Amino acid sequence: MIFPETLLYVLDNSGARTAKCIKILNNRFPGSIADYAIVAIKRYNPKKKIKASELHLSVIIKSKFKFARKTGQFFKCSTNGIVLLKQDGYLPIGNRLQTFFLFNEIRKKGLTKLVSLTYDIK
Numbered sequence: 001m002i003f004p005e006t007l008l009y010v011l012d013n014s015g016a017r018t019a020k021c022i023k024i025l026n027n028r029f030p031g032s033i034a035d036y037a038i039v040a041i042k043r044y045n046p047k048k049k050i051k052a053s054e055l056h057l058s059v060i061i062k063s064k065f066k067f068a069r070k071t072g073q074f075f076k077c078s079t080n081g082i083v084l085l086k087q088d089g090y091l092p093i094g095n096r097l098q099t100f101f102l103f104n105e106i107r108k109k110g111l112t113k114l115v116s117l118t119y120d121i122k
Helices: 104-109 112-116
Strands: 007-010 016-025 036-044 055-062 081-085
Touching (some): 007 036, 007 055, 016 055, 016 081, 036 081, 055 104
Antiparallel strands (some): 016 036, 036 055
16 A cells, blocks of 8 residues: 555666655555556666656556455565656656566556566566
8 A cells, every 4th residue: 555655666777766655646545556656756866867856657566565356366565666657657767677577457557568678477
């Protein structure tokens, strides 16, 4: 479960390290896997273009809180993670992901570019 004011790790090579959730963009609350969120950058790499306190659109790809599928399976990760997206909402800013797997809910959401950047789908 991702609430506003939650600190999130950025799991791509866009230059941001951590971000704070500002708003969850879905009809249900709180945010979960494959939901969009607006975040503010907190820590960043000074050699990249992204700077602190910028607002960006992102998609949640990992959550510490376990979530269930309709089949009865439960999944849980060790960190809360996001990927920053461009303003059109489909393409990531970075071109590599720092995670080895993504959940199948990301593919169902239509983010096929993220799926092509990873090694495994769970």
